Amino acid sequence: MQEQKPDKAGEGGHLIDEPDIGSGEKTPGEKETEEEVRKIPQRPPQPPQPPKP
Template sequence: MNQTPAPNDPRTARPMLDEADIGSGEKTPAQKETEEIIRQIPPLPADKSGADDNAKPAAPNRP
């Protein structure tokens, strides 16, 4: 019977030393990466060219 290879080799994985401490308020590497990706998104154009002029107002919330 053949052994299934491990999907991730723990010897090549990054150490957890660069992870933020829980409750420290420090951002994790994933949060930093996400914020960088968001910064790369171009802003919307200032001129909406009337696209929202025909939109209906939101219905009031009813209990």
């Protein structure tokens, strides 16, 4: 079972502090998602499989 993490919603800033949509700056949600994805262990590379007939 996955460990529950404390809710960080109260730590966020005001909505006015959010990046502009067209600026290319990542939102706090995007940054958090990338951080969680980096925690996933990478699978070792698999040799290419021959095509199935």
